[in-house]
Amino acid sequence: MASVPLTAGDPVRVGRYRLLARLGQGGMGRVYLARSPGGRAVAVKVVREALLRDEGFRRRFVREVAAARRVTGFFTAAVVDADPEGDPAWLATEYVPGLSLQEAVARHGVWPEVAVRGLGAALAEALAAVHAADLVHRDLKPSNVLLAPDGPRVIDFGISAAADDTALTQTGTVIGTPGFIPPEQLRHEGSGPAGDVFALGAVLAYAAAGVGPFGGGASHAVNYRVVHEDPDLRALAPALADVVARCLAKDPAQRPTVARLLDELGEPETPAPDGDVTTAGWLPGPVADSAARLRADTPTEPLPRPGDATTQTAPAPAPPGTRRRRLRTVLATATALAVTAAGAVLWRVAADDDGPTRPPNLEQLWTYSLADGQRLSASSQELLYLEHEKNHRITALDVTDGSRRWDRRVRVDDVSQDTGHLKNVGNDIRITGVSGGLLFYGSNDHLYAVDADDGDHRWRYMDDTFHPSPVVVGDVAYADMVSFFYVLDTRTGDKLWDYGFGVNADGSNIAVTDEVLLVHSGKKLIAVDLRTRKQKWTHQAASDAETGLVVAGGKVYFGTLDGSLYAVDARSGEEEWRRTFQGELWDGRLGEGAGMPQVADGTVYFENDAYISAFDADTGSQRWRRKQEADEVTSLDVVDDTLLVHASDGGLTALDTGSGEPGWRESLGGGDETDVRVIGDVVVTEIDGRLTAYRAAT
Template sequence: MKPLESGDPIRLGPYRIHSVLGEGGMGKVYVGQDGEGRVAAVKVLHPHLTHDANLTQRFVREAQMARAVTAGSVARVLDARTEGGRPWIATEFLTGPTLADSVRSHGPFDEPTVRALAAALARALGDIHAAGLVHRDLKPANIVLTATGPRVIDFGIARPEHGLTLTTTGETPITPGYGAPEQVLGRRVGPPADVFSLGAVLVYAASGQHAYEGSHVAAVQYEVVHGTPRLDRVPPALQPLIGPCLAQDPAFRPVPDQIIRYFAPPRGAERVWRKGPIAKDITSHEHRLHQLTTLPAGSAPPPVSRRRLLTGLAVGGSVLAVGGTAAWWNRKAGDGGPFDVPPAVPAPKARVLDAKKGDYVLGETPEPLWKAPSALAEIRVAPLPVRDVLIVAAAKGGIAARSVVDGSVRWSAPDVMAAGLFLSLSDRLVAAVDRDGTLVTFVASTGEPKWASPAQAASLLAADAEAVYVITEDGRVRAIGRSDAKVRWTVKVDADLGEKAASRGLAAQRRLVITAADGSVLALDTSDGRQVWQHRQLTDSGRARADQSDGTLCVTGKQLSAFDLLSGKKHWSTKSPKLPNGDPAFWSSPTIDGRIVYATEVIFPVQIDIRTGKTTDWSYTGLLECDAGSPLVLQGSALWSVASDGKRAAVRALDLSADPQPTWMFPVLENPDQYWLTGDANRVFVLDGTSLSALPVF
């Protein structure tokens, strides 16, 4: 990353620009961050190229091509616009080195890592080809190694499978040595061309050398068409696997599914992305990004001038009627106004325990980090980690923020209705509803009151970078702007939202998804509240449970289903599990980690590929039983849940990093009918009736 220079933009759309990530022949790529704190790679076309219609079309096509791939194997497009005559594309920021960087730093990969790389990239190509596309430029620089595995970037010259090759004068549509022979010759290309590129990538990963070499570009391209690849430095066991990918005749190259089967990485090979030198590089990238995006000049909403504040108050006193121009006010005097929010306090991470260092004795459960008896109200509201504090329903009413380090009370807001739920706003503010239905916000770390809006809210639903979404006292859905506290829109939805906080929501990618009390799952367009799609889900308790990742929404009830977040199109649905007596069972709340969905089927957690809906080879049947209603929490190297029979309950953890996987049981809970788990920063927080504790992770 390089600092900004004269002429670089400071802001593009919702993204504040922090630094230069890279630069190529077509444009610059910047590190941007929106008001919600989400980081993006923002690519901008060079000014001197904007007059070239062909290049501009190619640039716009990149966004269209990447959006067509709905699986998590590529960097997803977050936004694409034209600003000041210059088009730009914002994509998901992938934290980690490129394959090219990693091989240069650490040398060739060992055989298990190459196998894991081959299988992951073959799955990515399968996703791309399933969307009817050909990437056409797979190379080490277009592969980012992340903690969840390799991801493919740069769809700049991607084309539909039936598309012709690019022949614009001066363009080099392929990277020498990685483009297939048919690409070099300017012929029509299909998915086999990407398989050829994959073969060349694997040669580089396994040997540190290019499959085709020459003194100049023409010589390299001649070798691709007429020569043979250099496999002499590739480990012997991998040569017969990589060689077929580089066949000159496309008909003789394997398809991605065959590559996955042939390479068959050994069990646990994917851990290379989480441990070892590559993992350290990924962590280093994450650390640098964290430093860059948590500077005081980060992504807080722009401050409101004192003149604008006084003008707003003069219009109608301290509170204006909702429906006109909703009022906002600073509930406590501050130098920068109610929308001048300080940077978020970093979450202090707890130390991960290690038995080899004597942190605990194998077979014995470590003691909790801290425990606070009688700390909570007797209402079932899940604790909410927000950086260095944990927001809870306070024992004496309202809400309280407790330190994640020792459980002590940092601040409280007694006038807030905890039953109306509370939300984190970019980990900077906590939003809640007071007894008058007013939407109120507090600085997460200190409790300082900030902006508020007379929203007539009964409970909160969700929040994104632009707005907070609430259920009103008369059962409608309302959006309150985060930059001015004004009502953006109010709509009546075709679903029973129930009493108080019976319905829940999540907001992402211009959609507000509501899991209603009557089993309806519906999505509203966050710009105007228009209903985009709706589904029904049979549940055991009225409301379905949902989670989303990269534009895929997973919903549980009688079935576990995956939908496209934007369109509502169903990707897949599981069969309904059955109890021994033949009655239907219900899936627990889904937990998504990268491409994997964890959910409980009857009493056993299962691992499902979010792209296909198929269970993976991972199976812990018999190792870990859990309550069908228990949350599944991933912290440290373990999967945490609660096992309950209605009379007794205990927190259990399954070590995912070991083989075989040992299980741990923490102290028995005293309230098997009133518990909750959540986790953050290497801690697992346990709600047990009115008691709250933090468990260490390993």
């Protein structure tokens, strides 16, 4: 696992471990390379704060860590220490200085049969150790197999099970990577040890062929093939193909056990007389060489953080109409360290010493250099809001010219730091949203409100660290706490009343009209009458809600996990119309879910697995549909007569809203790590510590 420097937002120490570098991050949290007081290298995973707010997850995580500590197999990265009940929760495992199987195949190509068999035997032994501890891996895939010079290691065993059943995971959502998820799990029938055998077979096919046995493409198509079609094993040697095919049987009862696989795959070949196990044994020589170099390059001291050598400050904004002077080049490694915050924009643009290369359909308006630790966090139609968590500063920039409207050190809770373990100091700030002329941010146990135009402090409210993003309507703000919402007076911050749903609701998706508050709980859409303060109606969808709620023209629109688009009357809860997605190889049970709908000028624009459709808002009749080149679409924004489509390959496409015909497309790179924020016809980007604003041609 390659390491990159820590960033300003990373801690210095977790428990008794000193952090040296960042190894990566995923759904569970961030992973760091660290060193124990005695000098042992470990990988420390720090669980993200949002998961820890779910008490059910916390309990499961404690159990899973206890079980994972019992796993002692040679080919597993053993858990050496943990504090599952800490704040934050973390665990430390053996550090494996090697490529992942995914990286190895990408760099050095597919493996010969003898190497695949050796890999399979080692992974079967690892799974046997995991299963002996009454755990199921549930996410075995090429990126979770690390290749050290002395053999492979399976990582992340047992931990994904805790996240799989958290209230933060959509009901019915399948955890895992398409192509490696067993069919019984896709059918929501559960998955046991036989599911790990299926994933093992898919991993071996990947090593031998360079692609999974069910191909690539859109997630729903891969999932469909897993459930309904035979694997493609033509690139595998016949004997190996026979073993892998039985691992990939649709019926879990027909798959071999890991003990049987150990017998069938056997041990790696005997090393050559000169002891060169990397060429005569199971591990290909180039892979072993890369692993050896990674071991030699493992840092023993913390890598320098970007900005450590010099102090960066945000420059004064340029006057409107002038071009900012050439900006300082940032370390190339900073790109790998970019962290996307809610509302942050990361649009990778080719850059040289003279600034970003301007795409032909984007007119550059301004640039702004961020201070170290500062990030773009929220926006309104007129202003961008930058937060600096540690320095407790919020800066507001004008969207059109980048000039600084206001810059303030805001109020925070005064909380002391516990130096015994890593604790949440509590007085960092986190902007949660902008609504009704107020900017909201959280610090420790309180939600704060400031004037969005000038930054003046308005009030604070004790919210027990939940820090919602309130929706302001008139003089009141509606804020959620998962199972209930409360109503605040926007002038004083006093609570006026609250309402309990009686179920866990997805409060991040609330919508408010003059009459009702709308919120989703799984398949159920709940409407609460704001005058009587009682439940007014409920609507039951065929699948769990997947998107936020959009209210327009008396209807509420939303997408569901099975890819459907719903239009429901906001007053009565009656379903006006529903449109299901009908793409190639489509199976609603296996889809990744719908994208956020956009409503403009009587048309609903809707996306699912890169198919974009336009529907009449009143009748639901389809006006046009167009497939995008990328696998996924990440955002839709309507600007005048143009629909701006940002895709997972980093491209931005302009479609005609009337016909769906493409006008222009800019391929700007960045892949699925790219995020885009469009404010009117202004596109704001953040890259290597610099904000850049463009006006898009429409």
